[in-house]
Amino acid sequence: MTLEQSDDGWYQEEIVETPGETVLPDRARSVITSNDSPDVGFDVSINPYRGCAHGCVYCFARPTHAYLGLSPGLDFETKLFYKADAVNLLEAELAKPKYVCKTIALGINTDGYQPLEKRLEVTRGILGVLARCRHPVTIVTKSALIVRDLDLLADLAKDRLVSVMLSITSLSPEIKRTLEPRTASPQARLRVIRQLSEAGVSVGVLVAPVIPAITDHEMEDILSAAKSAGATRAGYVLLRLPHELKILFREWLAEHYPDRAKHVMSLINQARGGKDYDSQFGTRMRGTGPYAQLLRTRFDLAKRKLGFAGAEERYELDTTLFRPPRPDTPQLSLGF
16 A cells, blocks of 8 residues: 655645736835724725735735726736835835824735745835834734744734734635635644744734635634634624625636525625625624624624633734834934
């Protein structure tokens, strides 16, 4: 008898091969973006990249590629842009006399730790500036690459300047392969939670997106696994299908779940006021109606049972330690 080893994808960090990838600099004038949406939990953010090689079919940022004259489908995964002068731009913005320190959300539209970051290190450069300036930052990722920056994260954590959320959609390797083809495996993400927690970094889990009749049954299992790994906070987001994304998702359903595609969309419509998507602030993240209420009830119950922090115990970061970057000049300070 002959035994042959094979990789089932369960422990993989990330699949980095992307077909026909093109990488171009994004000549932005600024790296900090303001946000006035009342239901996202942050006022300012930095997105080191446009497009994402992770290839998550559900990514709500896909339609933004249409603003560039590119497709939200394959172009979003293969035509990638990076903030070429991010470090200098960020230092200039933080040095402005009228700058007010607010927690920055890093990598929100697209993952700041997508495979491209391993080569370009734009996110690490930004994180380095924030650490030097003692500036608070939050991060959401589904990548194991974040542990590369454990030195910076641990340094920030000492002064309550960082919090990280690991996004886990499913614990099933098969679902992960079709839904998030080039992301870290669920087990790798749980390992990241443990590593961050052991290093003293505040870390939580984001069950996102919850997909009706495909991943919704896993909510409690994901929360339990993350809590065992060291997560102290938890959140969830119901699947969002803005603009062209609804077409892409329906195509994915037809290919991978033809037997339940109608049922999935029916539940989505029930939670979105009869539509594929409702963009109304306050309800767009979790939906409305009986199905959405059931998810909220299950989530809240699981959180209480597992001992996750409640909404009233939100992890606030310290904005009082911020110090602007010093100008690059040989002139000495007067020392008064």
